[in-house]
Amino acid sequence: xxGVATLTGLMRMGKRVQLVGPLVxxxxxxxxxxxxxxxxxxxxxxxxxxxxxxxxxxxxxFWIAVVIFVLVQGFLIIAILKYRARQGREQDxxxxxxxNTPLEIGWTIAPALIVIVITIPTVAxxxxxxxxxxxxxxxxTLTIEVVGxxxxxxxxxxxxxxxxxxxxxxxxxxxxxxxxxxxLASNDVIHSFSVPRLAGARDVVPGRINRMWLNATETGVYAxxxxxxxxxxxxxMRTVAFARERADYEEWAANERRPAVMRxxxxxxxxxxxxxxxxxxxxxxxxxxxxxxELAIGVTGPNLTHFGSRVTIAAxxxxxxxADMTMxxxxxxxxxxxxxxxxxxxYENLRNWLNNAPDVKPGTEMPDLDLSDQQxxxxxxxxxxxx
Ligand code: HEC
Ligand SMILES: [Cu+2]
Numbered sequence: 232x233x234g235v236a237t238l239t240g241l242m243r244m245g246k247r248v249q250l251v252g253p254l255v256x257x258x259x260x261x262x263x264x265x266x267x268x269x270x271x272x273x274x275x276x277x278x279x280x281x282x283x284x285x286x287x288x289x290x291x292x293f294w295i296a297v298v299i300f301v302l303v304q305g306f307l308i309i310a311i312l313k314y315r316a317r318q319g320r321e322q323d324x325x326x327x328x329x330x331n332t333p334l335e336i337g338w339t340i341a342p343a344l345i346v347i348v349i350t351i352p353t354v355a356x357x358x359x360x361x362x363x364x365x366x367x368x369x370x371x372t373l374t375i376e377v378v379g380x381x382x383x384x385x386x387x388x389x390x391x392x393x394x395x396x397x398x399x400x401x402x403x404x405x406x407x408x409x410x411x412x413x414x415l416a417s418n419d420v421i422h423s424f425s426v427p428r429l430a431g432a433r434d435v436v437p438g439r440i441n442r443m444w445l446n447a448t449e450t451g452v453y454a455x456x457x458x459x460x461x462x463x464x465x466x467x468m469r470t471v472a473f474a475r476e477r478a479d480y481e482e483w484a485a486n487e488r489r490p491a492v493m494r495x496x497x498x499x500x501x502x503x504x505x506x507x508x509x510x511x512x513x514x515x516x517x518x519x520x521x522x523x524x525e526l527a528i529g530v531t532g533p534n535l536t537h538f539g540s541r542v543t544i545a546a547x548x549x550x551x552x553x554a555d556m557t558m559x560x561x562x563x564x565x566x567x568x569x570x571x572x573x574x575x576x577x578y579e580n581l582r583n584w585l586n587n588a589p590d591v592k593p594g595t596e597m598p599d600l601d602l603s604d605q606q607x608x609x610x611x612x613x614x615x616x617x618x
Contacts, residue, residue: 271454272427278449278474281360281430288356292349299345360431363410363444370446371477372410375403379415379422379435381461382468382592383533383546388484397487398515400533401546403472406480407447415441420462426455426472434459447474452562454547463594469547483540490517491536491617501613504606513597516617531596539618544584545592551581551615578611585610 277283314325328334363370376387386403390396403426405411415424417437425432430445447453457468475483505511505527513531527535542565543550543558550561583590585607588597602610 272456274427274431277428278451278453279429279445279447281443281445282428283448284356284359285431288352291352295345295349360433361442361444362412363446367410367446370408370410371406372412373405374412374414375405376414376416377424377435379417379419379424379457379461379468381419382457382464382595384424384468384470385418385533388487397484397536398534399487399537399541401470401543402541403470404480404483405447405472405474406477407450407474409446409477411445411447413443413445415443421459422457422461422468423459424455424470425458426453426470428453429455429472429474432458447472450474450476464592467546467548467592471543471547486540486618487537495616498613498616500609501611501616504602504610505613508600508602508606509598510600535614535617537617539615544581545588545595548592549580549584551578553577554579554583578615581614582607582611 274282274286274289277286363372374389374393376389378385378387384401384403386399386401388396388398413424413433415433415435416439417435419437421437422435423432424435424443426445428451429447430443433441433443435441451474453472453474455470455472457465457470459465461468505516511527511529513529514527515529515534515536516527517534517536541551542562550556550558552561586602587599588595589599
């Protein structure tokens, strides 16, 4: 009987030991997965001053927490070892400190001081996220209105006089070492704008205009995302910021200011599909003059004037190319070959989007318009010609 009991006991222990290995591995994976620094949305690899300031604050508080952790755990371990029950002294009670006035005062004041030390730079840091501090007074500035829509971002660039310069969507282009003042508004529900490697998040609230500033200190492509649950496709409401040298940015902006390319004969079929299928009512394509080029002035969906020069669709959830291509590969080698768009399945993702947008993005206002294969081909060609 006893032997059986010992045996089952041993077996149980064996099982427990077997479990420990995988559990340790699992715990390590969960805990260490946060240690990768080069993730696209990591606040731990800042590429702008606002993100850098926020990281500095984080590191400062982190080390305070480490010191407190080591002290508290250290005292705890000492207490456990020193005052543990030992054979023969089960009844011993260590000296009691209850009512010890210097200690009581000490551990009231110390945490209060720690909180004050953390609060001052935190509040100052929050204050510095709205407008660039005076030390940036000599930097060039650019103001962009950011409008959150379910589920995409509209970017309205303002000129020096504060008048509307041009409108684009989802892909934010900025020059490096420039103070970018963002004015944030919502078209429907509360969203939150965030490109973590450049700056923290700010809520985008209907009925008010919030503001934040950021700058990019390195050229690069920085991923972002809506950070406030805003409905069905909230997780598919991303954004991407391209920080470029000033000359490259200026070249891009000059193109954005231009009206859409003139209609060529090859684009005619696609334009007809666009015009006859309600697209025109939801999307804007800015033409030169009304006679030369018919205007589309819909504002429900993204501005498509220079859609052909964008590399992503559906608020940066997909690139336009073949469905099996990774985002990274597409970004590295954005197709510039004029024949690319005629190749099958070159613009597969874009084609799928046009074919049935709600299938790609649940809840989107863009309907499934039941287009034929030929109409889809014509549309892809037309849209991709809008450089
Ligand atoms: C009822 C309004 C509506 C109609 C009609 C409509 N769209 Fe859209 N479209 C939208 C909205 C809203 C989005 C943004 C979806 C998202 O990303 O959440 C969109 C997105 C797009 C995009 C991707 C833009 C980008 O930058 O991500 C393209 C391209 C597009 N539409 C083309 C078309 C074409 C072509 C038609 C006609 C066949 C059409 N749309 C009809 C509302 C509409
Ligand atoms: Cu959202």
